[in-house]
Amino acid sequence: MKEGPNIAQIAALIGDPARANMLTALMSGKALTASELAAEAGVTLQTASAHLAKLDRGGLLRQRKQGRHKYFSLASDEVAHVLEGLMGLAAGAGHLRRRTGPKDDALRKARVCYNHLAGDMGTQMFDSLVAQGHLVFEDDALVLTASGAAFIAELGIDLASLSKGRASLCRECLDWSERRSHLAGSLGRAFLARFEALAWLRRDQATRVIAFSPKGTKAFEALFPLEAISADR
Structure with a gap:
């Protein structure tokens, strides 16, 4: 039996392209709505909601409700720190998404x-x-x-x-x-x-x-x- 933190679960959450785009958008520090994050990910609002639910359950997001809207932000500085580190790793390995x-x-x-x-x-x-x-x-x-x-x-x-x-x-x-x-x-x-x-x-x-x-x-x-x-x- 393997013991210790399950990094595979967190990696799988971040590794999906649509979810990765959403998390990257939240690196601006601003809280965004599901509609805004759907546009960032290039998916429908329904698909975005499913992705956001997974990220929320995984402890990577924090959500707040204001009026009729629900806003999402990164759960903590620690999440942002991990994402920035992954960006550095990807850039250093030449994995850039566009020109x-x-x-x-x-x-x-x-x-x-x-x-x-x-x-x-x-x-x-x-x-x-x-x-x-x-x-x-x-x-x-x-x-x-x-x-x-x-x-x-x-x-x-x-x-x-x-x-x-x-x-x-x-x-x-x-x-x-x-x-x-x-x-x-x-x-x-x-x-x-x-x-x-x-x-x-x-x-x-x-x-x-x-x-x-x-x-x-x-x-x-x-x-x-x-x-x-x-x-x-």
């Missing part, structure tokens, strides 16, 4: 990974935080240092409120396009929310693309300079 298009460069530059910044700018932020000593590795765990706490406080992020949550404060997430780490966890989410509050960026509502304004790009480069990363290597 690159106009949005491809934009996705690689900056995009939403569920609730945090990913892409080239996401990995730049992570590498710069490490290079400046704001994040360090202790026993393979990512830890915010005293200088890091001062850094985020100056940016207007409330560390005390982040520490009260159940999600881990700092966590590495393998970036599928860069094949390097970007910052997840409650701190990664807080950085993205703060950048939005400062109007440094806007999200493309039809994709996961994040577009930084000239002002936002300049401020981002000042906070997370490439020179700090180069000097650290």
Whole structure:
């Protein structure tokens, strides 16, 4: 008798093309209706409902009802972390679903990974935080240092409120396009929310693309300079 977690069951849920498309669409961090997810998967609403029921029973989705509509989102950060890892594995093995298009460069530059910044700018932020000593590795765990706490406080992020949550404060997430780490966890989410509050960026509502304004790009480069990363290597 085999013991331990049944990864085959989860893999089978994710492995269906229609369900994979739905889960990928939810990586934007937005809750979507069954109709919207049916369009993303290219299936009928009836077929989409059956797929969503399976994903819900499998613990991969969370559903909420508002008025006449039912909205679906990923069940947790952990689910998003697994999906991003699978995207990196697929991209590294050359398993791309279509030819690159106009949005491809934009996705690689900056995009939403569920609730945090990913892409080239996401990995730049992570590498710069490490290079400046704001994040360090202790026993393979990512830890915010005293200088890091001062850094985020100056940016207007409330560390005390982040520490009260159940999600881990700092966590590495393998970036599928860069094949390097970007910052997840409650701190990664807080950085993205703060950048939005400062109007440094806007999200493309039809994709996961994040577009930084000239002002936002300049401020981002000042906070997370490439020179700090180069000097650290």
